[in-house]
Amino acid sequence: MKEILSLDHVSYTYESDETNPRKAIDDVSFTVRDGEWIAIVGHNGSGKSTLAKLMIGLLFPEEGEVNVFLEQLNADTLWSIRSKMGIVFQNPDNQFVGSTVQDDVAFSLENNGVPFEEMVPRVYDSLAQVKMEGFLNHEPHHLSGGQKQRVAIAGALAMQPKLLILDEATSMLDPQGRDEVIRVVDDLKRTTGLTVLSITHDLEEVLRADRVIVMNKGKLMMTGKPEEIFAHGEELEAIGLDLPFAYRVSKSLREHGVQLQGEHMTEEELVNELWTSHFNK
Template identity: 85%
Template sequence: MKEILSLDHVSYTYESEDGESRKAIDDVSFTVWDGEWIAIVGHNGSGKSTLAKMMIGLLFPEEGSVNVFLEKLDAENIWDIRSRIGIVFQNPDNQFVGSTVQDDVAFALENNGVPFEQMVPRVHESLAQVNMAGFLDHEPHHLSGGQKQRVAIAGALAMQPKLLILDEATSMLDPQGRDEVIKVVDDLKRTTGLTVISITHDLEEVLLADKVIVMNDGKLMLTGKPEEIFAHGEELEAIGLDLPFASRLSRYLRQAGVEIQGEHTTEEELVNELWTSHFNK
């Protein structure tokens, strides 16, 4: 497998106006491989947003190194590396610069000097990938939150990135909008092999990830597959994270004396076990 991004013993400290210091990132290391979906979760102040800034060069670590596409990220290569990364931020309203959907998706292409004859098919293709092909001439402020984020993802995809970073991209959306965005990202990952890093505090969002990284007080607390992470339910709740509904219900059933095997992360898994083990006898 090809390495896409790695953090090697990185640390970062914020200095406040009153002279006090706070270590936002403390000796964190991990690697992201080609085609993986990595979810980075943690409560507010856990360090995940600082990690996101270091991944795209908005901050440079005081200790350790950030390596993207096998290059150490620094001031000299930052623009070249950023051109190969798609980034979608928290508030979709802050990302629009065009008067129509197609103008907005084309904006980054124009800034990077992509010829018009290449630009048009790339705009159409990227909008089709996020199921927004029918909204070419719509004004962005008339779209729902989920549609706006899908257009933002299309704008990132039009640049043909090797890596897509979602920085709290669903946190301001209603449940329907959040589901729309998550489904689009899952479809893209499965059909194109795109590498995805999703930074979030919503544990429902990480169920489709290949690997989860849990941050707490600037440190890497846990890492593993979603089902491995959710097995630490009490630890996750202790640091302020909400478990998926199926995980919480599984624990309540165990406490009530119902025998539950394994760690269930979806309602379907839990219902299937209850039906097979307890009702279909």
């Protein structure tokens, strides 16, 4: 798989005041490859939000390099690189500019000079990908939180990006809205091979990721597959991260003598084993 994005010994310091500079990112290196879903997690102040800003060019590193699509991200390459990215932020209301759903999705296409005859099918197709094609003429502020984020994702997809970055995109949603968005992103990744990078503090969300990067105090603390990361449950809890509900329940059941086959990452896995092994007899 080809390299999509990489950080090479990146550091960044916020000059909060002259006597007490704060190193938000401290010598961080990692690579994202084509078709992967990478989740970056960490508690508040861990550096993950600063990483997001560095990866989309809102900040530039004081040390090291950020490379996107094999180009170094800097002031000269910023706009050409960003045109190949789709970015969805925390609050969808801050991203809406159109009076209807279709107007909003079309906005970035118009700004980039896409001809009208090409724009119309791209707007519809991108909304269909997030299952919102039935809302073309709805006003965005009348949608639910999950629907708003799906429209925001459609707006990003309309630009046909090579990389989709979700910056705390589910943090303001209720459980139903969060599930809607995660399911949509998972479907997109499976059906289109889209590369996804999600910055989050929600460990339930990372269960869908191929790899997880854990940040702590500006440093890369650990990286691996979700099951490898959750095997370090006590270390994650020590830095203020909550473990997935199913993982905590299965651990508690084993501590109370219930025989289970390993750790369970999802509630469905746990319920299925409890039903087949303990109740369906």
